[in-house]
Amino acid sequence: xxxxxxxxxxxxxxxxxxxxxxxxxxxxxxxxxxxxxxxxxxxxxxxxxxxxxxxxxxxxxxxxxxxxxxxxxxxxxxxxxxxxxxxxxxxxxxxxxxxxxxxxxxxxxxxxxxxxxxxxxxxxxxxxxxxxxxxxxxxxxxxxxxxxxxxxxxxxxxxxxxxxxxxxxxxxxxxxxxxxxxxxxxxxxxxxxxxxxxxxxxxxxxxxxxxxxxxxxxxxxxxxxxxxxxxxxxxxxxxxxxxxxxxxxxx
Amino acid sequence: xxxxxxxxxxxxxxxxxxxxxxxxxxxxxxxxxxxxxxxxxxxxxxxxxxxxxxxxxxxxxxxxxxxxxxxxxxxxxxxxxxxxxxxxxxxxxxxxxxxxxxxxxxxxxxxxxxxxxxxxxxxxxxxxxxxxxxxxxxxxxxxxxxxxxxxxxxxxxxxxxxxxxxxxxxxxxxxxxxxxxxxxxxxxxxxxxxxxxxxxxxxxxxxxxxxxxxxxxxxxxxxxxxxxxxxxxxxxxxxxxxxxxxxxxxxxxxxxxxxxxxxxxxxxxxxxxxxxxxxxxxxxxxxxxxxxxxxxxxxxxxxxxxxxxxxxxxxxxxxxxxxxxxxxxxxxxxxxxxxxxxxxxxxxxxxxxxxxxxxxxxxxxxxxxxxxxxxxxxxxxxxxxxxxxxxxxxxxxxxxxxxxxxxxxxxxxxxxxxxxx
Numbered sequence: 001x002x003x004x005x006x007x008x009x010x011x012x013x014x015x016x017x018x019x020x021x022x023x024x025x026x027x028x029x030x031x032x033x034x035x036x037x038x039x040x041x042x043x044x045x046x047x048x049x050x051x052x053x054x055x056x057x058x059x060x061x062x063x064x065x066x067x068x069x070x071x072x073x074x075x076x077x078x079x080x081x082x083x084x085x086x087x088x089x090x091x092x093x094x095x096x097x098x099x100x101x102x103x104x105x106x107x108x109x110x111x112x113x114x115x116x117x118x119x120x121x122x123x124x125x126x127x128x129x130x131x132x133x134x135x136x137x138x139x140x141x142x143x144x145x146x147x148x149x150x151x152x153x154x155x156x157x158x159x160x161x162x163x164x165x166x167x168x169x170x171x172x173x174x175x176x177x178x179x180x181x182x183x184x185x186x187x188x189x190x191x192x193x194x195x196x197x198x199x200x201x202x203x204x205x206x207x208x209x210x211x212x213x214x215x216x217x218x219x220x221x222x223x224x225x226x227x228x229x230x231x232x233x234x235x236x237x238x239x240x241x242x243x244x245x246x247x248x249x250x251x
Numbered sequence: 252x253x254x255x256x257x258x259x260x261x262x263x264x265x266x267x268x269x270x271x272x273x274x275x276x277x278x279x280x281x282x283x284x285x286x287x288x289x290x291x292x293x294x295x296x297x298x299x300x301x302x303x304x305x306x307x308x309x310x311x312x313x314x315x316x317x318x319x320x321x322x323x324x325x326x327x328x329x330x331x332x333x334x335x336x337x338x339x340x341x342x343x344x345x346x347x348x349x350x351x352x353x354x355x356x357x358x359x360x361x362x363x364x365x366x367x368x369x370x371x372x373x374x375x376x377x378x379x380x381x382x383x384x385x386x387x388x389x390x391x392x393x394x395x396x397x398x399x400x401x402x403x404x405x406x407x408x409x410x411x412x413x414x415x416x417x418x419x420x421x422x423x424x425x426x427x428x429x430x431x432x433x434x435x436x437x438x439x440x441x442x443x444x445x446x447x448x449x450x451x452x453x454x455x456x457x458x459x460x461x462x463x464x465x466x467x468x469x470x471x472x473x474x475x476x477x478x479x480x481x482x483x484x485x486x487x488x489x490x491x492x493x494x495x496x497x498x499x500x501x502x503x504x505x506x507x508x509x510x511x512x513x514x515x516x517x518x519x520x521x522x523x524x525x526x527x528x529x530x531x532x533x534x535x536x537x538x539x540x541x542x543x544x545x546x547x548x549x550x551x552x553x554x555x556x557x558x559x560x561x562x563x564x565x566x567x568x569x570x571x572x573x574x575x576x577x578x579x580x581x582x583x584x585x586x587x588x589x590x591x592x593x594x595x596x597x598x599x600x601x602x603x604x605x606x607x608x609x610x611x612x613x614x615x616x617x618x619x620x621x622x623x624x625x626x627x628x629x630x631x632x633x634x635x636x637x638x639x640x641x642x643x644x645x646x647x648x649x650x651x652x653x654x655x656x657x658x659x660x661x662x663x664x665x666x667x668x669x670x671x672x
Binding site: 063086087093097102103105109110111112160184185186215216238239240241245249 | 285286323325356357358359364370371373374376389398399410412413414415442444447469470471474475479526528529534605608609635636639671672
C-alpha cells in the first residue's frame with residue numbers, strides 16, 4: 001500500500017506542477033508578445049500610414065500606399081491610397097474579411113486565404129499585433145545579428161491569421177522584435193521578417209519591416225511605417241456596409 | 252482640369268441641397284487620380300448565322316476600340332468619377348463621349364448618414380449573376396467593361412457596428428424609363444452581420460415591377476471556402492421574347508415586333524455558389540442560377556425559326572431586302588439581355604502569381620443548362636506599378652439553336668492597356 005501511495009503522490013505532485021506551469025508559461029508568452037507589440041503600435045486605436053515597396057532582385061518593382069485604421073477587438077480597416085488602387089478598401093473583423101473594389105462598390109466577402117494573395121499581402125500591412133492572435137512557448141535563446149534574443153514558437157489561435165505559425169526572436173534586453181520566420185498553412189516557411197527602429201515622438205518604434213520571401217527568393221517587401229497617429233473611428237466605420245461610403249476617405 | 256471644373260460646378264449645384272455644417276471646410280481640396288485605358292476588341296462573325304442578312308445593321312462581328320480617360324477622386328465635398336471616351340468601330344465614324352459616372356456627396360453625423368447625387372449602388376453577393384442587385388443592375392461577365400454609371404439617388408442610412416439600413420430614392424422624379432435601372436423607385440436595403448455570416452435584404456417599389464423583395468447571404472465556414480446564395484421575388488415580372496406564333500409575313504417584317512415584352516404575374520431569381528481558394532494562388536468559383544425573366548430554350552428555337560422564315564422571304568415578290576435585313580437586325584436585340592438562359596452554371600478558375608509578379612490568369616466557362624450552349628473566356632493580366640495589361644479570348648457555341656450557338660459572333664479577342672497617374 002505504501003509502495004503504491006508514494007508514486008501516486010509523486011504523480012499528483014508532477015501533474016499539479018504541470019497544470020500550474022502551463023498557464024504560467026502561456027501567460028509569460030502573452031506578456032512577451034504584448035511587450036513586442038508595443039514596438040509596433042503606438043496606441044490601441046491608431047491610424048498608421050504605410051508605404052510598401054516591393055523589390056525584385058534588389059530593384060524597386062512597385063510602391064503602394066495604405067492608411068490602416070486599427071481598433072481593439074482585432075479590427076483593421078485598410079484604405080488603399082495609390083493611384084492605381086484608389087477606391088479599394090479592405091476590412092478585417094476578427095477572422096472575417098471584406099474587400100471593396102471601385103468598379104463595383106459592394107463589400108465582397110473574401111476568405112482568409114484570399115487576403116494573402118496579391119502584390120504585398122494586405123495581411124502584412126493590416127496585422128500589427130501578435131498578442132491578440134498568437135500563443136505558444138519560449139523555445140530557448142539565440143543570438144541574431146549579435147543581439148541576444150528569446151526564441152518564441154507561436155501559433156495562431158484563430159483561423160484568420162495570415163501566418164498560422166511564427167518563430168519570433170525578441171531582444172532579451174527590451175523585448176523588441178528582431179527577427180521573425182513566418183510560416184503558411186502548409187507549414188512552409190514563407191517569409192522572414194527583420195525590423196528596424198526609429199525614434200517616434202520620443203518612443204522607440206518599428207519604422208521598417210523588411211520581409212524577405214523565402215518561397216520566391218528574389219522578392220523583398222519593405223513595409224515603411226510613415227506615421228502613426230491616435231485615431232478612433234466610430235464602430236460603424238467597421239461595418240462592411242459602410243465601406244462603399246466616401247466618409248472613410250474623408251478621415 | 253475641364254473635368255475638375257465641371258465637378259466643381261456639380262459640387263456647387265449639389266452642396267446647397269445638403270446644408271451640413273463643416274462639410275465644405277473639411278474637404279476643400281481637389282484630389283483626383285487619373286487613369287488612361289485603351290481597349291481593343293477583334294470580333295469574329297459567325298458566317299453561317301441565320302441573322303447574317305441583318306448583321307450589317309448591327310455591331311455584331313465588328314472590330315472596335317476605345318480610349319478612355321478616367322478621373323477618380325474628390326473635388327471639395329464631391330466624390331467624382333468621370334470618363335471621357337473616344338471610341339471607334341469598324342465601318343463607323345469615331346465618337347466622343349464625356350460621362351460623369353459618379354458625382355455625389357456622402358455625409359451625416361453619428362450613425363445617421365445621407366448621400367445625394369449620382370452614385371454606383373451595386374449590391375448582392377454573386378459573381379456571374381446577382382438577383383438582388385435591383386438598383387444598379389450591373390451587367391455581368393463582360394470583357395473589360397467601361398466604368399459603371401451611377402444611379403441618381405438620395406439615400407438616408409443608419410449604420411451601427413453590426414447592422415445597416417438605408418432608404419434609397421433612385422432616379423427621383425422619373426417614372427418608367429426605357430431600361431429598368433432608369434426607373435424611378437424607392438428601395439429599402441438591409442444588412443446584418445449574424446455570427447460569421449453576412450445577411451442582405453432588399454425591398455424595391457417601382458411602377459414596372461411593383462414590389463421586388465430579396466435576400467442574400469455569404470459566409471466563410473473555412474479558411475479557404477466562401478459560400479453565397481441570393482434569392483429575389485418580383486411581384487410583377489417582365490421578359491423579352493421573340494414575336495408570338497403564329498406570325499404572318501407582315502408581322503415577321505415589322506422590326507418593332509421582332510422582340511416583344513411579355514408581362515409575368517410574378518418572377519423569381521435565385522443563385523447559389525461558392526469560392527475555394529488555395530494557398531498556391533489558385534481560386535475557383537462555382538455558381539448556378541435560375542432567372543425566371545430570361546429567355547427559355549423554346550424562345551431561342553422560335554427566334555431561330557423566325558430568322559429562317561425572314562431569310563426565306565428575301566427575294567420574294569414585293570419584299571424589300573431592307574425589310575428583311577431590318578427585321579433580322581431587330582431580332583438580335585434578344586442577345587443584348589443581361590442573361591440568355593433561365594438555368595445556367597458558371598465555373599471560374601483564377602490564378603494570382605503567388606510570387607507577387609503581378610500576373611493573373613482566369614478561365615470562365617458559362618454553360619446554359621436548358622439549351623446546351625456555352626461561352627468560354629480565357630484571360631491573362633499583368634499589373635505593374637502604374638501599368639496594367641489584359642488580354643484574352645472568348646468563344647461561344649454549343650447545341651444548334653442554343654443562345655450561344657445562335658449568337659452572331661463566334662468569339663472575340665481583346666486587349667486592354669491602362670496606366671494610372
